[in-house]
Amino acid sequence: MIESKGWNWKIVKEDKECIWKNPSIESYYLLNRWKNQGKKEFLDLGCGLGRHSILFAKNGFNVYCFDISEEAIKRTKAWAEEEKLELNYNVGDMLNLPYKDESIDAILCRNVISHTDTEGMKKVIKEIKRVLKKDGECYLTLGSKSTWGFKETDWPMIDENTKLKMEEGPEYKTPHFYVDYELVKKLFSEFKIELIKHIEEFYENNNKTYSSYHYHVLIKKN
Numbered sequence: 001m002i003e004s005k006g007w008n009w010k011i012v013k014e015d016k017e018c019i020w021k022n023p024s025i026e027s028y029y030l031l032n033r034w035k036n037q038g039k040k041e042f043l044d045l046g047c048g049l050g051r052h053s054i055l056f057a058k059n060g061f062n063v064y065c066f067d068i069s070e071e072a073i074k075r076t077k078a079w080a081e082e083e084k085l086e087l088n089y090n091v092g093d094m095l096n097l098p099y100k101d102e103s104i105d106a107i108l109c110r111n112v113i114s115h116t117d118t119e120g121m122k123k124v125i126k127e128i129k130r131v132l133k134k135d136g137e138c139y140l141t142l143g144s145k146s147t148w149g150f151k152e153t154d155w156p157m158i159d160e161n162t163k164l165k166m167e168e169g170p171e172y173k174t175p176h177f178y179v180d181y182e183l184v185k186k187l188f189s190e191f192k193i194e195l196i197k198h199i200e201e202f203y204e205n206n207n208k209t210y211s212s213y214h215y216h217v218l219i220k221k222n
């Protein structure tokens with residue numbers, strides 16, 4: 001199994017417009033959904049700078065912030081303190097979560113669990129299943145095999161689904177695991193799959209248009 005490697009957040013500057021400080025669109029839907037379901041214990045798995053931890057804490061959830069990057073946890077903690085919110089923090093590897101069996105109601109891991117290889121992915125999914133309560137839910141995103149990073153780069157191949165990202169930036173040399181629809185269904189076959197979406201996102205860089213594809217998946221533990 002490839003060694004885990006988190007983001008280098010030290011090179012990411014933040015301001016109020018920074019995407020990592022503003023909750024994702026789907027997090028507002030999940031907040032509403034999980035509030036209505038009476039969920040309370042929320043795990044922000046791979047919390048980054050804490051944009052979802054803060055959102056869920058402000059809305060009454062008990063929040064567990066988890067990331068392999070000490071810098072990520074440090075910055076999430078500083079933000080929570082500014083907001084006078086009390087959260088729980090752990091630095092660690094998603095391959096071994098420090099939470100008890102069946103202790104978590106809801107997990108959000110947006111662009112996180114892809115940072116491993118095929119063997120690691122199976123381990124993370126086992127960990128998610130272990131810590132979720134019955135009827136607990138997890139929303140996650142995974143890089144798609146239709147995206148340029150998988151199809152068009154000569155980045156080193158780790159296994160049939162995984163490449164090592166060689167683009168300069170905070171993800172330099174982190175593993176990226178990619179899926180297609182059939183693989184998503186296979187990976188989460190022990191869960192009830194509530195939804196699978198395949199989303200294309202566009203962005204501009206140096207007057208050129210790029211796009212990337214991700215699978216968004218919502219699963220429930222039976």
Ligand SMILES: C[S@@+](CC[C@H](N)C(=O)[O-])C[C@H]1O[C@@H](n2cnc3c(N)ncnc32)[C@H](O)[C@@H]1O
Nearest residue numbers: 004006007046047048068069093094110111115
């Ligand atoms: C793209 S960022 C997403 C941050 C956050 N989920 C968000 O949406 O703002 C990916 C995060 O996953 C973390 N990460 C990568 N590999 C990890 C691992 N093995 N265990 C825990 N966290 C990991 C990185 O350090 C980084 O903070």
